[in-house]
Amino acid sequence: MRIFDPHIHMYARTTDDYEAMALAGIEAVIDPSFWLGSARHYAGTFYDYFEHLLGYENERAAMYNISHHCTLSVNPREANDLALANEVLERLPEYLSRPRCVAIGEIGFDRQTEAEEEIFRKQARLGRDRDLLLLVHTPHQYKRLGVERTLKILAEEGVEQRRVLIDHNTEETMPLFAGTEYWVGLTVYPVTKLSPERAVNIARQYGLERLIVNSSADWGPSDVLSVPKVAHLMLKTGFSRVEVERLVWENPIRFYSQSPNFAVPVGAEHLAASRRPSLLEGVREGVR
Numbered sequence: 001m002r003i004f005d006p007h008i009h010m011y012a013r014t015t016d017d018y019e020a021m022a023l024a025g026i027e028a029v030i031d032p033s034f035w036l037g038s039a040r041h042y043a044g045t046f047y048d049y050f051e052h053l054l055g056y057e058n059e060r061a062a063m064y065n066i067s068h069h070c071t072l073s074v075n076p077r078e079a080n081d082l083a084l085a086n087e088v089l090e091r092l093p094e095y096l097s098r099p100r101c102v103a104i105g106e107i108g109f110d111r112q113t114e115a116e117e118e119i120f121r122k123q124a125r126l127g128r129d130r131d132l133l134l135l136v137h138t139p140h141q142y143k144r145l146g147v148e149r150t151l152k153i154l155a156e157e158g159v160e161q162r163r164v165l166i167d168h169n170t171e172e173t174m175p176l177f178a179g180t181e182y183w184v185g186l187t188v189y190p191v192t193k194l195s196p197e198r199a200v201n202i203a204r205q206y207g208l209e210r211l212i213v214n215s216s217a218d219w220g221p222s223d224v225l226s227v228p229k230v231a232h233l234m235l236k237t238g239f240s241r242v243e244v245e246r247l248v249w250e251n252p253i254r255f256y257s258q259s260p261n262f263a264v265p266v267g268a269e270h271l272a273a274s275r276r277p278s279l280l281e282g283v284r285e286g287v288r
């Protein structure tokens with residue numbers, strides 16, 4: 001079975017993790033830019049970090065035959081240093097057009113402050129105006145309120161729902177997506193997020209349409225094998241292989257294929273039908 005982990009912070013992981021992931025069948029990852037564990041004080045450290053995700057991390061993954069793309073942004077937590085966040089945003093667009101950058105993310109709310117809302121709105125507009133995908137983080141505390149506020153802002157900014165992945169959902173936020181076209185992420189992460197059992201129960205209750213599962217593994221106590229564990233549990237509890245592969249492989253490809261910077265894995269070209277012809281034309285011309 002082919003497996004994709006569409007949210008994992010490989011920047012914070014070792015090469016041993018890459019090896020374990022490759023052995024467990026993970027062939028592709030998305031590595032979103034995030035908070036590094038301590039506050040940054042200079043815009044230049046963000047730019048160096050973006051270069052690292054676009055370059056070195058991609059090469060490191062390739063050594064294990066893992067396809068690597070990243071998403072870039074000012075993350076919600078660091079949005080609270082407004083002067084710094086605005087300075088970083090000045091040059092963010094240069095990085096967003098680079099090959100292997102497939103979305104703006106993670107953006108959204110952490111503590112749900114006014115500063116976070118300002119930087120979230122600016123990046124949502126940037127995505128809307130440049131036709132880029134958005135990867136949206138949702139807060140750990142007051143999650144349902146945070147998701148409701150997130151959906152209201154995205155609607156006000158006129159962002160196209162099917163081009164947004166809203167991540168870290170739980171049983172209490174799933175009903176908010178009824179009747180929408182948003183892609184909905186579930187994070188299987190020890191202690192603070194979902195267990196494999198809870199994720200599989202949500203998949204059973206809400207179905208697999210536009211559902212995405214990830215590990216969000218980082219420097220915290222987390223598990224780079226969360227996605228294979230979900231796949232294994234699904235098979236054990238009655239899902240077919242076709243259904244499991246749809247969740248852990250096809251769905252992230254369908255979502256990220258909307259980005260012209262996404263290199264569709266070999267053998268998955270049929271999943272990329274939703275690509276926009278106009279954008280693809282631009283890419284082909286760029287190659288010529």
Ligand SMILES: [Zn+2]
Binds near residue numbers: 009032034106216
């Ligand atoms: Zn994350």
